[in-house]
Structure formats: C-alpha cells, structure tokens
Amino acid sequence: MQVNENNEFRPKIVAFCCNWCSYAGADLAGNNRLAYPADIKIIRVPCSCRVNPMFILRAFQRGADGVILCGCHPGDCHYTSGNYYTRRRMAMLFSMLNYLGIEKERTRVEWVSAAEGAKFAATMQDFAEKVKALGPNKRLEDLRCKQ
Amino acid sequence: MREVMVISMMKKCAKSNLTALLHALSVYAPLYLPVNGNGKDTRAKYTRYEDGMVYSTDLNTVRSAKDFFFPQTENLVNFKVEGKNIEIIDPRTEEEDFILFGVRACDFKSFDVLDRVFLSEPVDSYYASRRAHGIIFTMACTRPAETCFCTTFGINPAEPAGDVSCYMTEADLYLDAKTERGEAILAKLEDLLTDTDSTDIKTVEDQKTCIASRMEKLPLAALSTEKFGGDKLDTLFDDPRWESLSEACLACGTCTYVCPTCQCYDIKDFNTGHGVCRFRYWDSCMYSEFTKMSAGQPRLTQMQRFRQRFMHKLVYYPANNDGLFSCVGCGRCLASCPISMNIVKVMKTFSEEVSDNGSK
Amino acid sequence: MAANNRPETLIPKLGVVTDIRIDTPDVKTFRVVTPDGKKAFDHKPGQCAMLSIPGVGEAMFSITSSPTNEEYMEFSIKKCGCLTDWLHAMEVGQQITIRGPYGNAFPVDTAFVGQNLLFIAGGIGLAPLRSVINYVRHYRDRYGRVDIVYGSRSMHDLVDYEEIIHEWCAEEGIQVHLTIDRAQDGWDGHVGFVPNYVTELDFHPDCIGVICGPPIMIKFTLSALEKMGFSKDQVYTTMEMRMKCGIGKCGRCNIGNKYVCKDGPVFRFDQLDELPEEYD
C-alpha cells in the first residue's frame, strides 16, 4: 500500500498479463494514450496458465492490495487450452481465498485480447477503484515486509 | 539459575479471589497463563492474560512453556544493504519482566535442560535475557495423566519449584515462594493473600502425599532409564531395533515442536524488500534437510535421523550434562505423534532383552 | 541496541573484502579486514569463521591465513553452493559479515611442539592446513622436520600454487611433495592419487600426521599411514558438517556428544573412533 501527498490510499496492484493477448492489449492502451492507474504493476507471463497460486499469494504477501490476471479470451489461447485451465484454477483459488475471508474484489480474472486496449484500460481503472474502496490488504500481508 | 530459599513462608488465597489475584499479577507484569482455546481446539494454551480470562486447570498446555524463552521464530539481526555496503542492526528492545503462571514441574525442569545449552559459554544472550526476566509460578499436578512419566527422570510433580510453587485445592490456592523474587512478588500481593497455619500446611502436605501415590499408580510409573545414559553409546547405536522403531516415522516435526527440551534451530535470511532480517526458528533433526549441505548429506535415512533424536535425548545429552536426560516426561509427544511412536516406546523396546529373532 | 552489554555471538561484525585471488577455476582466496582496516579477530590455526552475505546465507569457512598474519585474514573458498557462488561473484570492496573464531584448533602449542610434522591435503583440503603450515613456518625452530603431501585433480586445481612453489618449496627443512590425479602437459611432477603417493613416499611414523581432504581420500590415506606404523592417536584431521550457529547450540553438527563447531573441527582419529560411526 502507498499513500500520496493528500494522505489518500493508493492501492498497489499486480496484474499478470499473458504475453500474446493481454500484454499486447496493455501496449495498445499505451499507444492509444488511454490512461489507467499508475499503481498497476504489470508482470508479463508466457500464458495466463503460467501463473500458479503461489504467485498470487506471494504478491499479496509482499504488499499487493489486489491481484488481477489477464489472458486471451477462452478459445483464443496461443497454446490452445492454457486459459481454460487458468479459468478453473483461479476460480477455485479465489473461491478458497474468499472462504478464508479475503474480499472477493481483491482478485479477478479478465480476458483481454491484443485488440482490446480500451478494455484493458477500463478494466484496470475499474479494478483499481474497487480495490481502493476496500482499503489496504491487511489479511494476506507479511508483517515483515511492512516498511 | 537462581538461589533456592530454604525457609518457606506459604501464603494462601481463597479461590473466590483467584480472578483478583490474576488481575493483580497482570498489573505487576505481563501475565501468561494456560487458558482453554475457543476454536476447534479447546485444549489449554498459554495466553496473555486479559480481564475476564479463566485459568485452565488442564494438566498441561498443548505447546510447552519453552516458547517463552526460546520462541519458535525470532529475529536475530537486521541488515540494510546498499551497493557494496552493509549496515548491521540489532533489533532487540529492552526486555521486561513477565510472569508465567501455572507451569508444571516437567516444564519447569525443561528450563534447566535448555539452560545447560543456551547459558553455557558462549551464552545465548537472547535466551538469557528472557530467562532473567521470566518470573515463574509453578503448579503442582493433582491429576497426572496416563501419559505422564516425569518421575522416571527424577522430577517430583508435587514440588514443582519455580519462583513460587502453587497448590490448588477445592477452596484455596496456596502459594509457596521459593526464591527472593517470589517473596518480593508475593509481598506486593499482600491484600489478596493470607498467612497459613498448621491446618493449611497439613492440607498441602496431604496433597503432596496424594500426588505421590497417584504417580506410583500411573501406567508408566515403572519406566526406567537404566539402559540409557552417557556411557551407553556402544550398546545402543548399532542396535537393529532402530529400524523397526522408525519404519513408520513420517518425518514430520511434531514430536520436536511440542517437546519442551528440543532446542535445535535453523537460521535463515528473509529479504523484506527493504532490508534483510536474519531470523532463527525451530528446526527438527527429523527433517531430511537438517544436516544437508552442499558437500553431501550425512544422515541419509529416516532411521538415522530418528535415532539421532532419541540418542541425543538419552545418551549424548546426558554425556555432556552430568547424566541429566534431555526428556522431562511431560507426555506431549505421546499424545501428538501421528503414528504414535515416542520416547516411551523407544525406551521400553531397548529395555527388553533382545528377543523375537533379534530384530523386533 | 542489545538489551544487555554482553557481546552477542550470533550478531556478526562487518568485514570488507580487500583482495580476491583466483587460485583455481573453482577456488578463490578472499582477503578480509574490518571497515577500519584491521583484522576482525585473533584466531588459532585450524579455527573457522562464519561468513555471510545478508539475504543469501551464512556458512562456516576455515581461516586459511596464519594467526601470525596480523594485518588480515584469508579464506580460500571453493564454489559449490548458493553462498559460495555469490562470494565468487563479489568484487573487491564488497562488505560481508563475519563472526568467530569458532572451534578448537590444531595443538600447535602443545602436542605439535618439538615434533616432526606430516601434512597431507587433497584439493580444497589444503585450506585449513595452510594456516597451520604457515604458523609452523613462522615458528620454525619449535618444530622438527616438516613434510607436505598435496594433491589435486590437475595442476590447475592446486590451491596456493604460487605460495607453495615460491615459499614453501624454497624453505629449508620443509619437503613438499606434489601430485596430480592424471598426467597432464606441462606437469613433470608426480602423478597419482594422494593415498598411493603417501604409500610410495613411505613415511616413518616418527611424526604427527595431519590429513584434510575429501572423505574418501582421508579414509585411504589414514589406512596407508596405519600400514606404515602410525597409530590413530598421532594423526589429526579437520571435519566438515553443516553448521548454523557456530557455538554448539543449534544442534546441526551434533555427532555423538560432540558438536563439530565447538568441540571440533579438529579431531584426532582415536577421538573420532569414540563417536558414532555416522560420518566417514
């Protein structure tokens, strides 16, 4: 979590983006000068399927307030079926996190194609706002990592 | 560690006043005492006292009292790293007095076992500092369990020692100061305590007698240390029975972590993103990585690791510490091992003459 | 600050690497002093120190320089794990942390005095012996004849080759016997494994033996010496075990009732016989 000059909470958000669609979508958003919150840190992965649950939990542990995973639309996976597995895995993981009392709005899976620069920006904007409304993540952080 | 006073000036507190007494103690210094859990596990655990809490009369806590002197994780030193430069920061703050209430005789004896490790030269100052600030109220065990075998190691649950030894009866709590520090703290509780007379002394003596007779009747009362000790290396180390004893061992660390006398630890660095903290934490000789190093792994089988744990408690430790065993008979490992293999079974097995075609 | 004034042995001191010498393709020797240019602490030959890089780890290394060197300490370190990889990647000027000295030492002021000495080392096993050898050279008149047998895989794997050739070999009363495992261009010395070479050299058991090297080499060298009439109580070695605290408490290097970090690492072979046979 970070705080700006006005003492306003600015969420730290990690976005895992698949190389073939969503990362290109983010690129397009940039090229089109579409604004999305600067607190979103993009991590490029070869496929959304590359993201294992440990990545998500480690991000939270190290101070992320929200984690979003973006991949190709179902059916469009560069590796044919990676995102179908992602869909099941993340659905299960996020449901488990919610079961442990972690707010649902802190986690999200979104399909963003390389052509959807606008969707990328809008999704990030929306996600950041939802996370901001929740306030800082206190339930999954590692206290040692606090500044 | 501290001088034991010879003269005893026992005090008494009506049990109806126990809450007030605990409150007064908690005002004097942070007070930790066994309290029953409120979740899925209702067994007692040491908890920092807050008003409204009820002292648990459970025989023993799930985790031992060693946590207070040798916690499971502890920050040793912090570093700030910048370029080629390192800054070393001691993270400790001034330790304050604290009170441990309701420690059983076995756990109290475990402090002695740990002291001989941590307070021998070079002294572990983290441990030493907490040890010096811990004020210990022990509690005699009126209802020892079937898993208790402290008497095997010469511990008397009716004389639990500490700064103040406590005896609880139906109506009263008797407090017997055993050290100057115990005297001092009882003096501060004057309003809540009354003096004892010969009837009281008899009540306590009767309780002690009762405890002694109960101990004699316990199923493990006859357990003997005869076959063990610092000079028994040759007879025990190569015994083939280690194989069958350890065959079902899962290599988890439960026995080690619930044990009041296990003291092995590991040191590791954690990068917090803005510095490095070097912390130590309990480790277990039951784990396969315990002795693993880049040059190889000296203990390759679970049998070797299993043997190490019991040899250490029953042979190696006594060899270095005037015959004192590194077990206090608290029975925690008997209650918690997933496969119910424990020091009692090990001791009994080796106390039998070799039978069963030499291997079982 | 510390809650009491007692120095805490688990909290290290700062050290600075002031020189890095490449000995072999996988061994480098690091010179370490405190930030104000002094020696971090005094030690005896055979003792060890804990070196660490915060965030990477901490490990025990034998101090390879002689105690008679009052300016700095040296550590010859073979690259074989996470921390040593990091150490090998260091540049001069890097700060590290250091604590020690740990362990016992070779009995250079007692049992060794007036005796002939035979040092036998294999590979990086020379590291702990170098400290003793240079100590003995410094106080040359206290000891009798000195023989050094040192072998490695190849001539490029001989640690401290320059010092051996230019200083040790040149010194009177010191016989240096070098060997490498397999013949190699440019090497006109002995070829063969250390234990066999020791057998060939046929030492008279009128001296104290000190062996350090890989476990298998130690095993065969010891039996070679025994065949020549050496008894186990006149042969020493230094042991390697995983260590974390260095002060005999964390339990890792416990073998029998000994802690290698505190009661060792130097043992006589007759003392090792009294320990359980867990390690070769």
Next chain:
Amino acid sequence: MQTITRDILLEKAASLLASGTVNRVLGWKKGEFIYDVTPAVFTNAEDMYRHFTFDCFCGANFSKYLIKETQKEGKVLVFLKPCDSYSFNQLLTEHRFDREKVYAVGIPCDGMMDASTVKALAPEGLTGAERNGDALILHTLYDGDVTVSYADHLPDRCKHCKSKKVVAYDEMLGENGEVTDAGRFDEVAALEAMTEDERFAFWQNELSRCIRCNACRDVCPACTCEKCVFDNPGSGVENKAISDRFEEKLFHVIRAFHVAGRCTDCGECSRVCPQNIPLHLLNRKFIYDIDRNYGDYMAGAEEGSRAPLVNYQIADPEAGEVVSGAGGDKV
C-alpha cells in the same frame, strides 16, 4: 453384517503368509495405551500374534506406506478401509506404486476413533477403552468408567463419512458398504454462510495455531512429491517456521490447492494435526466447489479418472461467476 475382529484379520494374514501369497503384512501394532497404535510391517505370523492389533483406534491410512513398501522384494498385504481404498486408487491413478506387489484386503468400517478425539473425552488419565455396539466405555484414572455414544463422538471425518464402500481390493472381508455422503459439506456451507469478517476471524483463530510441523503434509496420501516445494531452499517458501501473519496460511492454501481434485477426503490431515486445526475443511471446500461447478467428482472412486483441475470444459463458468456459496458476503 459380519464384525471384523482382530482374530479374523490375523487368520487371514497368517494364511496369506503361509501360502506365500505375501511376504509382509502392513498392519497396526499395539501400543502402551488403547489409542496409540503404530503402523508396522510384520514378516511372520508369530510377531503378528504378539503385536498386531485391530480395534476402533486403527484409523491410520496405510495407502501412502505402499509407495515405500512396494519398492521392496515380494508382495505386501494391506488392509484397506473404505477411506484408504480411495487413496489407494488415487495413488494408482498417479502411478505411485506397483499394483502387482500388493495384496489388498478390503474391510468394512463404521468409523474410527483417534487419539485426540478420545483423549478429549477423558483428558486426565485414560487407561483403556472398550467398544460394545454404540457404547464406548472409557476407563479413567480419576472418574471411574465413563460411557459415551460411539457414533456421537467420532471425529469429524467419520461422523460425516463420505463412503462405506471399499473401492479397491483383491478380497473383501465382511460385507461391503455403500457411498454415504453424510452431510460432509455441512460445515463448509456453514462457514460459507458467514460474512467475510467472520470467516477471516475463524480461520485466523484456527490457522494461527499452526506450528509448521508438516505432519499434515507428511501423512497426506496425495502429498507424494519427491521433493516438496516447501523443502526446496530455492523456492523462496522453504520455511519450516511460522512467521508473522501469513506464512502458515500460504502453506495451507497452497497445500490444499495442490491436492485439490486429488484429495480423497480421508481426513488424515485433521487427525494428525497436533494443534487440532480442522484442515479437512479446506480440502472439503475445494471438493464442494469442484462438485458444484464442474460436476460431481470423487478422487479415487475409480482408478484412472482425470482430476478436475487438470481438465476443463469449454462451458466452464468464469472465475467471477462460480458458485462458491458465499451467502453471507456484503452486498
């Protein structure tokens, strides 16, 4: 229904040993007290007559031991309770041991007591116990004999038994049962009905007791990796210690996720936990979610089935749309 007794099992084992069908028997060895039975390998009938035991405290699941046992010479006899047989199948599905080296004898089960459950009934001094139908008579040191209902005091995994049917065996002793599913998701549903804050408080209270002894992992028949990520110094999570607020949760979430779809709900994790953490509630949550969203699936019910998390359907619900039963959430 024929009651399986120690004698029946002994006789079976003795005859299989005598005929040379097997050369070892994986069985329960009696301990000091009634509840502390230890898994053991017997090589002759004589040893078995002396040390083998079978009663209502023989809850340990033997399937995982087969990985180690089948690496030895000869065939091993194993007794499989319904629970164990699911793990047995699941391990076969994952090619963890050689089926040819095992002779499996199925035995019916109507719930097994375990040490911590029975000790909770008589915390101070339990010297013995006997079962007579539904009556469990506990002999205690200070309170005489205490009689309780066996069925009412079973551990959670047995109270809400998933199945009484042995699904893998070479030979069945007694009568095989049926799949029961006695409300095993009730407790999960109750948690789901809480608010996020309540759920967090519940798990915080439970998981903060964890001492990272790894018993749950080491006993788990689905945890059979050669090298666990939590033992790998290079993983960044090798940490045998609890540390502050999240490390133990990370361990349990990752472990539950790793066995999701492969967990046979044998409940060994909760049985062995020295801190009595209800770990099976994590595994059952995954099973419940999988059932609701991807169709009923019981790991180990049949050998060779494909686990749901290594499978997919094009029509699977999106992550934000799954049925997770979170009824008590903020609206």
